[in-house]
Every structure is written in structure tokens, then in C-alpha cells.
Amino acid sequence: MLKTVKNSVKNDSNFIDVEKVRRDFPLLQNHYNGRPIAFLDNAATTQKPQVVLDKLNEFYTQYNANVHRAIYHIGEQATREYEDARKKVSDFINAPDPSTIIFTRGATEAINLVAYSWGRHNLSPGDEILITEMEHHSNIIPWQLAVKDTGATLRYIPLHLPVDGTLDLQSLEVNLTNRTKLVAIVHQSNVFGTINPVKKIIKAAQSVGALVLLDSAQSVPHSKVDVQALDCDFLVFSGHKMMGPSGVGVLYAKETLLNSMEPFMGGGEMISTVSMEYSTWNDIPWKFEAGTPNIAQAIGLGAAVDYLNELNMESIHAHENELMDYASDMLKNTPRVILYGNGSKRGAIISFNVEGIHPHDLAQILDQDGIAVRAGHHCAQPIMKRLNVPATTRASFYVYNTKDEIDRLCEGIEKAINLLC
Amino acid sequence: MLKTVKNSVKNDSNFIDVEKVRRDFPLLQNHYNGRPIAFLDNAATTQKPQVVLDKLNEFYTQYNANVHRAIYHIGEQATREYEDARKKVSDFINAPDPSTIIFTRGATEAINLVAYSWGRHNLSPGDEILITEMEHHSNIIPWQLAVKDTGATLRYIPLHLPVDGTLDLQSLEVNLTNRTKLVAIVHQSNVFGTINPVKKIIKAAQSVGALVLLDSAQSVPHSKVDVQALDCDFLVFSGHKMMGPSGVGVLYAKETLLNSMEPFMGGGEMISTVSMEYSTWNDIPWKFEAGTPNIAQAIGLGAAVDYLNELNMESIHAHENELMDYASDMLKNTPRVILYGNGSKRGAIISFNVEGIHPHDLAQILDQDGIAVRAGHHCAQPIMKRLNVPATTRASFYVYNTKDEIDRLCEGIEKAINLLC
Amino acid sequence: MYDIRELYQQLIIDHSKNPKNFTVLKDANRSANGDNPLCGDKVTIYLKLEDDVIQDISFQGSGCAISKASTSIMTTSLKGKTVEEFQTFFDIFHQMVTTGKTDSIVLGKLAVLSGVHQYPVRVKCATLAWHTVKNALEDGIRKIATTE
Amino acid sequence: MYDIRELYQQLIIDHSKNPKNFTVLKDANRSANGDNPLCGDKVTIYLKLEDDVIQDISFQGSGCAISKASTSIMTTSLKGKTVEEFQTFFDIFHQMVTTGKTDSIVLGKLAVLSGVHQYPVRVKCATLAWHTVKNALEDGIRKIATTE
Numbered sequence A, B: 001m002l003k004t005v006k007n008s009v010k011n012d013s014n015f016i017d018v019e020k021v022r023r024d025f026p027l028l029q030n031h032y033n034g035r036p037i038a039f040l041d042n043a044a045t046t047q048k049p050q051v052v053l054d055k056l057n058e059f060y061t062q063y064n065a066n067v068h069r070a071i072y073h074i075g076e077q078a079t080r081e082y083e084d085a086r087k088k089v090s091d092f093i094n095a096p097d098p099s100t101i102i103f104t105r106g107a108t109e110a111i112n113l114v115a116y117s118w119g120r121h122n123l124s125p126g127d128e129i130l131i132t133e134m135e136h137h138s139n140i141i142p143w144q145l146a147v148k149d150t151g152a153t154l155r156y157i158p159l160h161l162p163v164d165g166t167l168d169l170q171s172l173e174v175n176l177t178n179r180t181k182l183v184a185i186v187h188q189s190n191v192f193g194t195i196n197p198v199k200k201i202i203k204a205a206q207s208v209g210a211l212v213l214l215d216s217a218q219s220v221p222h223s224k225v226d227v228q229a230l231d232c233d234f235l236v237f238s239g240h241k242m243m244g245p246s247g248v249g250v251l252y253a254k255e256t257l258l259n260s261m262e263p264f265m266g267g268g269e270m271i272s273t274v275s276m277e278y279s280t281w282n283d284i285p286w287k288f289e290a291g292t293p294n295i296a297q298a299i300g301l302g303a304a305v306d307y308l309n310e311l312n313m314e315s316i317h318a319h320e321n322e323l324m325d326y327a328s329d330m331l332k333n334t335p336r337v338i339l340y341g342n343g344s345k346r347g348a349i350i351s352f353n354v355e356g357i358h359p360h361d362l363a364q365i366l367d368q369d370g371i372a373v374r375a376g377h378h379c380a381q382p383i384m385k386r387l388n389v390p391a392t393t394r395a396s397f398y399v400y401n402t403k404d405e406i407d408r409l410c411e412g413i414e415k416a417i418n419l420l421c
Numbered sequence C, D: 001m002y003d004i005r006e007l008y009q010q011l012i013i014d015h016s017k018n019p020k021n022f023t024v025l026k027d028a029n030r031s032a033n034g035d036n037p038l039c040g041d042k043v044t045i046y047l048k049l050e051d052d053v054i055q056d057i058s059f060q061g062s063g064c065a066i067s068k069a070s071t072s073i074m075t076t077s078l079k080g081k082t083v084e085e086f087q088t089f090f091d092i093f094h095q096m097v098t099t100g101k102t103d104s105i106v107l108g109k110l111a112v113l114s115g116v117h118q119y120p121v122r123v124k125c126a127t128l129a130w131h132t133v134k135n136a137l138e139d140g141i142r143k144i145a146t147t148e
């Protein structure tokens, strides 16, 4: 049995009263197999505070209506709340204007939107898109499909070797040329937790005239992200990874880009006029929101943003840093554990393997004790190839996690070792 | 004041106890300006029964997790519920297999999926797509964009003239040639309520080897639709128009088509293997569901399907027919009312204008009495052009509407006449 | 309880039934079209502009009671105004229909439209013609769509 | 309360630690690869097939305890079986890991895997090698992915 340091929860962080926070999350009150649920798969999705569920319920029971064209009062209220949510999201990432915020189904759709609306109309043979070996499949496949359609070339910034979870930034210079039209890069790795030096990369990209898309699915939920300070051209993230409902995500893009881009999907709301021969487009952001939008989900995301602001993003980040330090120390001292990635700037994501135990068996055994971790390739098969493993186990934290849960994780690993090795 | 026949609500239909049904809908319990809300904009979106809201809450509080790759129990449960919802939807439209059901954000995304995945890879100059003048913008713009990209031609089956809300089917024969690759047609018009003779059209299309896409956004929620009996190639609809959550819709397509089609969006879940150079695709339906899906929304739609089945689609249809007959009679006897569309087969949608009153003013005045109707072009500008009006007022019914609400509508119209004329 | 008559005041109804200056201005030297994409309504503004002064103004088009009344009363108020005066006038009017803050001394009869601010969807109706005049003044002949 | 030991029975653990027939079969005349896209694990099956009888069988690859044990026990059970017998055998095994219905007389040691049916995500682990054998028998050399 490991020796564990059981801090009183109050001391987990200077800012976050984690027990109080936990009470806001109905799902975390459940038990499984006699143990409270330790949800350590926050990089996959996150739990929802009661305020978000209340907001969804408020929408459906008080002003459920289609948006933008209703004269009647519940339609007006739905529209107001929907556009208010856009304003909240806009403020949250310090966008210059709410019109630069497009609601999508998730980060994945947001990247595909760019790959179609910008990519298909701006790429030709000879042009290059630069991504990295650290990308989530959502930031690989859309570009593989786009270069297939346009004849452009897809290039990769490699991982630093031996793999330490960081990028080989020296190769950035080699790969970044005036042929590079877009650099699409993950802000925080969903496998290693590495926070990439995106500001530096954006500067470098700008110097050759390339646009930059940031996949911030893992960064926006956990720290203050400022699109104007970063000066990125596109930035995407998912609502469900930041306490919001499933089925909503965000594309931020610079206004001039959005204005010049072709529409993605066609349908209601994205038009200005329609004749049988041709149509003209609505203003941004609506030009990119064809059909009835995910109204309740966007409004729910607005409530999640309110909740995150109330907790304060810096406090959340500090709490998670503390958890990460603790988890790294604890896992280092757990037998047979191999940790992947040790970049100096990291979010609260930790990937590892236990010698002699397949990650899926480990996850299964942890589940018996109510500990939810992820086992698999984490939608990042190129990383697995570089690590030369089929899969890893991943624990990822959010503001409601505790050191106690990390202790339970380590105890569970020992139990698995005792059972299987 | 009109003479109105106030039936006891119990007699509204042989099958539906409408007062009992209404109690299932929290929003319908609200009052506005002292009057109960009469929601007569069901072609735009519909209200949600408590069971759907309960299901959403159950998901978020009991088993909120990402689907398909989780080893832990709440992830397994989320996956099971998500795939169960697919099965329910599949059975609801009598699809041959759940794998032929793709979850999208709505009918609009479903049509765009076909326009990209099938359209961009199967259309060339000389090919023709045939739609009708009766389409919703969602079934116009995706094809305008697709023919622009591929050099194919978009043709229209015209409305019968003088406009009576039906298609000029004689022109179908002229327009349907071996150049026609796809006929994309609205099943039930969202302006006139006309139910098009799609079975006949499908037969005709098949005889020239064209595929058929049915826009069933207005039919699936209100009557039994059987994709195998229809033998359509594609069929789309939206969850929010059938008591489901916002942010979910469905594409049904024949298995062979789905298997042969290219993916639409790239990302997590839709892949089988990913290497840096190329990737292979997952089986259907997942090949077309890139990224974290709208999990809660799909599960909520499953609950809506259960609820609709419980009420029984035939009973719903019968109740709505009765409302439509009543509404037509009542509106015909209301001064200054001009009704549009008088096809013999119609769903519960009625478009009209009141001489001397702009539809938006009418809707505004009705709203004062808690009556929600739509005023505008209903995302069908080509129809407005043929009607030679900028807009119409539209009342559209669902199973929870009553004759009493229709009486209130007619009284409201008289009030508007007294005020404005 | 709200009363719809606060929006549809008698003066608005009168102007919408019998709009003033609802004609094509023969000797116009400026004109512009305005579209309200929300409803499909259109307005055409005709202006006779001389030395930066609006000598005459008229309109044609379709619209709801609010837009017709707003346009009609506007035309009666703009005659003799300079381009600069129009701009201030529009600013004050715009503020009224979006916030409810009324300066009835400046706005005169137009103050009757203050109820609009309670109906955000109808703001476009009240301002469509104004945006179109602005456009006609700036640009001669161009098609505009309001962006509110 | 569920006990994880119902899934990870001692026999499973033993086979996963020391799999039988975990080698490349020198005189194989059939082989096939199987992929589990869920986890990225792969298995290669080598068969020596003579007159429709599985004379010898071995495997290589990576996998979890469940898949390794299933594959290992399977190889020990298939030697001497005809192609037709394999098919029935697979059907019964498949039914067990999906429904829990065990025919322990037919399945013998394989019955130890009956706990899998309670873990739908792990069904692929237990059947991957079986699908791969099926493929090797039908098709000689082809890459397959399970579709469960």
C-alpha cells in the first residue's frame, strides 16, 4: 500500500473550496460499487453544474422557440438569450466582437468549417498546411481531406525525440516557408497536457504570411485564453469540455476572414435573399449558422461560462496545477508506472502506462472502484506510434477533482498490479 | 365577433385526450399577458414533454460521459443509451438497420452532408439536380452551392399556376431525364402544408436512375413515415420539430449509398486507423459522425420518439386533421382572410394573409393575447415570389393544440382588423 | 399586462393607412433601395438634394404599419434639413427606438414611435427607411440592407 | 457490488501472462491479421489447414488480458477441429460473450470468458482472434477489422 498524504480538502488550493464546488455537480454525488465516483476523464468530457442544467430547463419550460425570426415574445426571449450566450463566449476569450463567434456542434465541426469554407477556396497545389504530430484526429483528418480535394500538401512538425511530449520547434523553421498557408496546431495536448508555445509559433507563422488555427479544446476550459493577445486567426473549442451541454462548440475567427470566407452549409438563417438562381448571404456570424441552431446548447454554454467566471479561471488553473504536481509525484512513486510527457508548461492531463498491464485492463479494474480514467489512443494515433505503444491510460483533472481521488487512483493501480502481474 | 363552436376538448379527437396531453408540456402551462400561451408555430419548432426534459436530466446527472471509447460504466451507459436512441429512431421510420441513421444537428446539416459527401463526389457538368419551387431554403442553398462547385445544373419543378400550393407534376416528366442525378423534394410543405405525392415522384425518378432525397422535416413529426415503403434514397428531419431537444436531426440513407459515400467531416470516432499520410474510415453510421456527437440531444430525441409512439402517430395525425378542418372553416369565415394553398392532402399548416394588415403587425397583435404564430417568408422565398407577397402569416398545429386556440386566433385577427383597418 | 396600443398609436395607424410622400419623386437626384431581410420588405427613397439640403423626399415600397408610419413621418420631418442635421436626427431617433430614451422636442411627431424599443425585432422596421436615406445621401444609388 | 475477479478469473490471468501457441507457425498455409480499432491492438493468426482440418494454429500480436487469454485458450481448443466445427464453436462462444449463455460442455475452458458479456466494450477483445481465424479460413490472407 502506498503512503499517501491526505490533505484536508480545504487546503487543496488557496482559492477553490473544492467540496463546495463538488456540491454543484449532481453527477459527482453518485456512488458506484459502493464508492463515490472519481471522474478523472475530463479531457474527454466534463460534468455539468446544476446551474447549467437549470438553464437548459429554463429554456425548455419558459421560452423554447425558434430564434431570429419570431415576432412573439418567447421567440424574442429565445433569440435574446441565444445572442447573450454568444456575447458571454465572446467576452470569455476576449474576442473583439460577438460576431466573430460561430456556434458549431463542437471543436471538430469548427475545424471542418474552416477546412471547407476557407480551405477548399484558398488552397491549391504547391500550398502547404502545417500541423504537428501531436494533433487530435480532429485536427488531422479535416486537413487530409482538404489536401486531397485541393492538391495542397500536408506537413507535420514532429515531436521532439526521444518523446518528451513537446514539439521539435527547430523543425518549425525548416517547415515554415512562404508556401505555408495555414499552421493548425493544438494549444494544449490532450495526451501529454503540454501547453505549446503558441504565441511564438503564431509570430513565426505571421512572418511568412501563414494563418494560424489554434485547437484550444483543452486550453479554453482550464485557463484564461485571450484571442486578441494571441493574435490567432482561428480558434476552436467544445462546450462539453467546459461544463457546457453536449452538442455545442465554438469557432472564433478574425472578422475580415469570416467576411471573406464562403459559407459552409446552406439553409435557413444564413441567407439574406434567395432566388432560384442565386442567393446572397447574411452577415456574420449568422452566415455560418445554417438551419435551426443548437439553441438550448448555446444558451447552456453561456451559463457554463458564467459559472467558470464565478469560480475564476486563474483559481481553477491554480487548483489544477496543484493536482498535477501531486499526481505526478504520486504516480512517480507508484511501482511499474511509466509517465509520458514532461514538458515544463502543462495542463492537468497525465498519460501513463503500467508495465505488464494493458491500459484497457487497468481502466476496467479502476472502474470497479468508481474511478473513471481513459484508456486508448485518445484520438491521437500518430502520438501512439511515436511512443511505440498501442494505447496509454490517461487521467485528466478539473476544478472539482481532489487529491483524495488521486490517492484512490494510485491505490487502484497497485490493486491491478496485485491482480494481474 | 365570430360565432364559434366550442366543442368540449374531449371530443377534439377520437383518440387524443388533449387536456391530458397538454399537462405533459411545462411550457404550455405558462400565461402571457394574462392569457394561456397558444403555441401555433409548430412548423418552426415544437414544445417538449416532461419525459424528454427528464431524460436530458437523467443523462447529465447519472451517466454524462463521452461515448464509444470509455471503459468505465457511465461511459458504457452513455454509449448504450446513445445507440438505443439510434435504434428507436430507426424503428420509428422503419429503417432497415440502425446503421442507416446518422445523427446531425438538424435537417439542414443532413441535407448539407448529402450535398458534400455525395454531391461533391458524384456531380459533374451536364448532370442535373431537380428540386421544386416549394422547397425550404435548406433544400435550395446546399444544391446551389453544390452545382457551383461541380458545374452541374439545378432545375426546379414549378408550382402549379395559379398557385394552389401543389406542384405542377406534368413538368416533372419534362424535367426528369437521364441527366437527372438527384431529385430533392420536400415531403410536406412548411408553407402550404401540402403533402407531395412523393411515392409517385420516387417511382418516376427511379425510372431514369435518379436518386431521391426527401426533406421530411414537416412529415416525420406528424405522421407515420416508412422509408422502406417509400423506397427513398435519403430522408432528413429535425428533432426539435418532433418534441425533441434542439441541436439534433437525422439523415437516413440506404446502406449501399452510405458505404460508398466519402466522409463529410473528419475527426474523432469517424476513423478506423489514422496515419500521418492517410486514414481509413469507421463503419457506418460512425463514419459520418465526426467528433463528440450531440449525445444528450440524441438520447432526448429517443425519449421524444417513445412519447410519440405512446400517443400513436395515427391518433396524432387524426387529431391534427380535425384541427385543420376546423381552422380552415373558421378562417374562411373570418373577414379579409386570404388562404393560400388548398391541396387535397395537407398536414396541419395553414398560411394566410389579412387584407390590409402586414403579417408582422398581425403576429405582433396576436402575441398580445398569448397567441404565437409566425409571420415572414418561412425560409421559402421562391414561394413568396410566386404568391407575389413579401410574407404570410402561418399557423401550424401539433397534437397539443385545441379548437379553442383556433377560436382565439380568429378573434385575434378580428381584433387586429378593428385596430388597424 | 401590456397594451398593444402603446405600440400602435393612432398617429402610427393613420400614417400607415395614408402615408405622406408615398410617390416617385420626379425630380429626384438621389435614390436608394433598402431591404429588410427578416421580412422581405423593401423601400425606395427618392431625394432631391441641393447644396446639402434635402429639398424634397418621397418613398415607395412595401412594409408593415411600423415601417410605413416611420417612413411617412420621417419624410415630413426631413424636408429642409441639411445632411448634417439628418445625421443628428437619425442618431436621436435610433437611440429612441433602441433604448426608449425620447427627445420629443427634437423628434416631434416621431416620438410616437418610442414604443418600438420594447420590440427588438421591430427596430428594423422603424429604421429601415432611415438607413436607406443615409445611404442615398452618402452614395447616390446603392442597394442596402440594414444590419440591425 | 460487482467483483472484478468474475471477469479476471485466474485462468484468464494465467493465459494472458503465459499465452499458449504465441509464436509464428513455420509451416502455416493460412494467416490473417485482425485489428481492434477501439484500442489499436492487432493480432496475427497462423493456421495449418489440411483437408478442412485445423492441424496447427498459433498467434502473435498485442492485446489486453482478455484478448490474449481468449486467443490463447482458443488456439488450444481449435487444434484438430474442422472448419465446420470451428463455425459452430465460434457461434456458441459468441453467444456466450454477448449474452452470458454458456454451454460449458461444448466450450470447456473457454467458459471462463463468460464474464465478458457484462462488459460490452470488451466483447471485441474476446472475439478479435476468432474473427481473424474465420477470415484466415475463408480468405487466406486478408486484413480484417471486427465490426462489433
Ligand SMILES: Cc1ncc(COP(=O)(O)O)c(C=O)c1O
Residues within 6 Å of the ligand: A268, A290, A291, A292, A293, B043, B044, B105, B106, B107, B108, B109, B136, B138, B139, B186, B188, B189, B190, B215, B217, B218, B238, B249, B379
Ligand atoms: C420543410 C423544412 N425543411 C427543412 C427545415 C430545416 O430544419 P432545421 O432548421 O431544423 O435544420 C425546415 C424547418 O425549418 C422545414 O420546415
Ligand SMILES: Cc1ncc(COP(=O)(O)O)c(C=O)c1O
Residues within 6 Å of the ligand: A043, A044, A105, A106, A107, A108, A109, A136, A138, A139, A186, A188, A189, A190, A215, A217, A218, A238, A249, A379, B268, B290, B291, B292, B293
Ligand atoms: C485537443 C482536442 N482537439 C479536438 C477535440 C475534439 O473535440 P470534440 O470531439 O468535442 O469535437 C478534442 C476532444 O476530444 C481534443 O482533446
Ligand code: FES
Residues within 6 Å of the ligand: B358, B360, B361, C036, C039, C040, C041, C063, C064, C065, C066, C067, C124, C125, C126, C128
Ligand atoms: S415587417 Fe417588414 S418592415 Fe416591418
Ligand code: FES
Residues within 6 Å of the ligand: A358, A360, A361, D036, D039, D040, D041, D063, D064, D065, D066, D067, D124, D125, D126, D128
Ligand atoms: S483492449 Fe485491445 S484487444 Fe482488448
